[in-house]
Amino acid sequence: MERANWSRRTRQREMILREIKKLRTHPSAADIYEIVRKKLPRISLGTVYRNLEDLSRAGIIRKIRDGGTRARYDGTAAGHYHLHCQRCGRLVDLEKDPSPPVRVGPGKMDGWEITGYRLEFTGICPSCLKKKV
Ligand SMILES: [Zn+2]
Numbered sequence: 169m170e171r172a173n174w175s176r177r178t179r180q181r182e183m184i185l186r187e188i189k190k191l192r193t194h195p196s197a198a199d200i201y202e203i204v205r206k207k208l209p210r211i212s213l214g215t216v217y218r219n220l221e222d223l224s225r226a227g228i229i230r231k232i233r234d235g236g237t238r239a240r241y242d243g244t245a246a247g248h249y250h251l252h253c254q255r256c257g258r259l260v261d262l263e264k265d266p267s268p269p270v271r272v273g274p275g276k277m278d279g280w281e282i283t284g285y286r287l288e289f290t291g292i293c294p295s296c297l298k299k300k301v
């Protein structure tokens with residue numbers, strides 16, 4: 169029984185990780201849940217959320233705050249830049265990093281131990297720009 173539980177949990181975690189790595193949209197726990205439950209119908213939103221938290225604590229994925237309270241997750245753990253649309257909330261990776269690149273850590277800065285960084289550009293995305301307001 170213990171063994172069966174363990175392998176089920178591993179399968180769930182692998183599925184969640186695989187799906188988040190496929191997405192470039194920085195999904196919320198609810199978004200991931202909608203996708204994963206098509207393959208694992210018995211999974212709960214709580215399980216998905218717990219796995220995402222564990223994976224981000226382990227540094228395998230990243231947790232990003234969406235301004236408000238809703239957390240979104242990033243399947244790319246390495247430092248990269250984001251573009252955030254102020255109208256529709258779309259959050260995407262910047263394909264081409266601007267230069268000069270930010271060079272930070274790991275290491276100490278101002279007495280802090282730096283574990284990573286996040287840079288986000290805000291603006292209006294191409295599809296919102298096309299729409300007349
Ligand atoms: Zn937009």
Ligand SMILES: [Zn+2]
Nearest residue numbers: 242244260261
């Ligand atoms: Zn990203």
